[in-house]
Amino acid sequence: MATNIAILRRPLDPTGAWAWITTVDHKKIGVLYGLTAFAFFILGGVEALVMRLQLAQADLNVVSAATFNQMFTMHGTTMIFMVVMPAGAAFFNFLVPLQIGARDVAFPRLNALSYWLFLFGSILMNFSFFTGSAPDMGWFAYAPLTAANFSTSSSVDYWILGLQVMGVGTLAAGFNFVITIINMRAPGMTLMRMPVFTWMTLIVSFLIIFAFPVITVAITLLLFDRMFGTNFYDITAGADPLLWQHLFWVFGHPEVYILILPSMGIVSDILPTFSRKPLFGYVTIVLAGAVIAFLGFGVWAHHMFTVGMGRWATSAFAVATMAIAVPTGVKVFNWLGTMYGGSIQFRTPMLFALGFISLFMLGGLSGVMHAVVPVDLHQQDTYFVVAHFHYVLFGGSIFGLTAATYYWFPKITGRMMSESIGKTHFALMFVGFNLTFFPMHFLGVLGMPRRIYTYAPDMGWSGTNMAVTIGAFVIAVSIAVFLYNMVRSARVGQPAGANPWGAATLEWSIESPPHHYNFAIVPTIRSQHPLWDEEANTVEPPPLPYVDESSIHMPSPSYWPLLLAMGVTLVAGSLLVWQAHAIAGLTMGAASGALALISVYRWVFEPAVATEVAEGAAAHH
Amino acid sequence: MQYLARSPEAEHATTTGLNNRKLLMWAFLGSDAMFFGPLIATHLIYRTESLQGPIEEILNIPVTTISTFVLLMSSLAMVLALAGIQQGKMGTFRFWTAMTALLGMVFIGFQMVEFTEFAKHGLTPRTNLFGSTFLTLTGFHGAHVTVGIIWLWSLFFASFRGKVKQENSLDVEIAGLYWHFVDIVWIVIFGVIYLVGAFGVEDRVLEGAHALAGLGG
């Protein structure tokens, strides 16, 4: 190691910021994902508030049309790729190894790489705000509006390249969690004993590894069109603009399930804890999740009912879409079954879980309405659809993720979140949510299209829009309360202990926060509810044995994931520079490409566990 | 009643007994198949939609048959290389690894000649839809082969530094998985794109369908 220059010497036992920058610990990476996602949640929320101010009344001029278009494009892109997905990843990271009795994920450094690619990709895309060319073509980026001749600024390029970088990180995370869950389970942790959250993580990871390559192809072809003059989406060369829509939605619809399934898993873990009884129909709920994911690949064209596909294709996709309602309904009914006969404790995580069930169910029902194609020809591209997917993605995903935050915060920080502030948060968010998004159904019925930056006063939409805007600000207040609760509780919250909720799953068997090695001794699991004695209806906390820590070899911290992610992102950035200035772009591309290659090489030849750590620890004892 | 016991012996075993990195390669290949799928589909959709310039009549089937044969043989060489390392025969391993990489390089050479010929006949990615889809698809496949070649040579040279041994033949096995996958993708490309284009398989299927419909009606 002496040959290394000082700054790149392997960090053996870093502290402070370096401990976070070089970490390969799944729990720290999970926290990084969570904090970053929350920061982007605020950014995406501000973008939403700007839109709501502009639309509060007819003919307002709060922002220009150009800015408004950037706001809705970046709001959608941010909330999907930089908030809900990484927030899900935060919990995958923190919880999955704990729930299956593993010391880390299968590939810890790959895990760090996933996070850094997500962070840098997000920054790259948002950097466009500083160059005045933020993406403005909608998060769906329909061809040919994205072609070089219709979108002349580099806005689309920022979107493609940011997404591409994030997508590589997401794919890596997908591989990592598939293998972690298949291959890193503790003895006795059979698939059908896994917590539902871990099950949904597995399913989502499969969705990622099969759906993300398709968007990768779609945006690569678009990049080639824009930068190298190929013809994939060029109508004048005979291309069909629907190619983009098919590719995009073959990815886009599984993506919807990537966003919602984690929250379904969260709720399936929370409900039993606060009903004090096992999940009703565990097998059915797991299978329903798998069926939803499978069918999710066969319904993409229901986003395209207005493109004129022909009667039989349209009918087939309508029927497939309706079919998805069946496993979804089964899940909802089984959640209600879980409450039946229970002893329900209305703690904050439970309130958000119940909020999830009710709001997600309403979103699902409006989703079935879209499958009725003639009705969809009215609803498509109106505020009815905006209402629908916010019920699913906010009322569903975000409520679920908020429930998860309240539920697992004690495990992550060792401190409880305030119940009273939490309940205020829930009340504000639930009311604000419904005030914002329920009236949008009416706006859709009254014919208000999406993505319009202004409307005429005589359209009869003004009053409803004002209500929506007020609701949006109520949500903003509730998020401020949430933030305050987290910051305050992290500092002065009640100490949590190992299992504050009396929950049944494995992560609650160890200290809060867990040791960096998670489990002192790898446990053997003998039941779906390792911490519950169901007959006696009591919680049996396992004894925490003393362990000689030196016998536990954990992966060592590493710089290379960070540097590789930097290299990859800068290569993407160099394409943007190249468009403005060829030489500068090529120079930057070569330099950052070299950085990436060196990082890969050093990564490959770096042992997962640095020998000094083991030796040092041995010498210590 | 104790539901949770401790198992000190379970420190390093994987659940399935399969190596994590091998599973990772399988997962990656599944994902990579979803990368080539849309590229192949895009090509098939646009196969005859070009408004100008040469399309599939430009494909040279005899020459590509040879290069396909070369790539197939490289898969055989890969099998022999893996057998070599698994039996601890380093010489055999090195010979067949080098053969695999060389055959891969011959294949890439064929591809470069093909692309140059196309360019001479006025077909580039910018010419028409056929050029865009065909060259992007086969170009990405060529990039995959190139990564494989670099990987194989890395194993070859690492073996002289004692980094590739019988005990870690898994490293070679994983490279082999990748190599075979890339080979299979080529077989699909050759069958679906070259042969379908050359022999008008699609047209014949349609003719057959019409004939059947005629019998029925």
Added chain:
Amino acid sequence: MYPKQLLGRSGRLVAVGLLVAALLLALSACSSPQTTFDPKSDAADKIQTLYILIIVISGAIGAAVLIAMGYLMAKFRERPGVKARQIHGNNTLEVLWTIGPILILVMIGVPTILAIVGATRAPSEDALHVEVVAHQWWWEVNYPGLGPDGGTLTTANELHVPIGREVAISLKSDDVIHSFWVPQLIGKIDSIPGRTNHLEPFTASEVGVYLGQCAEFCGLAHALMRFRVVVDSLGDFERWVEGMNTPPPAPEEESFLASGQSVFIQNCSSCHAVAGTVAAGRIGPDLSRFGSRLTIGAGIMDNTEENLVEWITNVTAVKPVPEGLPTALAELGNGKQAMPRFDDTLTPAQVEAVAAYLRSMTIE
């Protein structure tokens, strides 16, 4: 007290909040000229029937689940001394609530497929054919066979259709994807470049002016890509066609209108056409019989002298154009150009003359 216990502090907040929300909604819920719930054609009527069916079914399911949930929350809330029953599931129930939804979906699916088949039928023989071509950000409207000598009658941003006669609209696009939607008459279908799409043939059932709007995001001024469909009585429709096909009377020489015409021919005719004059530009909307139009600028302003003067003087003040110079012609993606502002090339008097000239061409 029981309900108070049940609700708790957050519960009361939620209840009060939802009540306020409901009040706000009641205050704001009013109708719109673009509503989907006041159908004025046979096709829109059919959609309405399905719409109500699906609202009733999903509303009933939603209400039932919410009530069940409320009941479970109240009935099984934590009480001292009562322990949860350790139930793992119930196969019969789970099978039932898998089959139940399937049956309901069949009830929805069958009429859906029948409606899809009906909506894609060929128009009847005597249907009126209209071809709409979407542009960034206006609508070109062509009536094949209705023009002079069996040619095409062209107008923009306002469709005239007769009551009681089937109308078959085909959709094309000149640049990006747009979507044609008149909620009171018919559901939307996209205008896609390189393709021709067809709306379900419909027969309007009430004379009137119906609002429509582009529904697919199509770039900067998407929000301002509006239009009108005027449903005329049969007589009015015939008069409109005849009026459109009659060359406008030439303005008296040396008159104010004549000066307007000459300014128009010099400055506007490379982009705009006026049937019966030498102006034959195809880049911008056809302005034949402009005086008979209800609105200007793709349905965003009333057709008044004042608005038209404002429009010609500085179009960028009322409608955003893609980045570029406001006075130089900003180029749109398809090589076409956005309308420039004319306040630096024409005098206010010239602008007024052009406006007066255009508005003078009416249909009696």
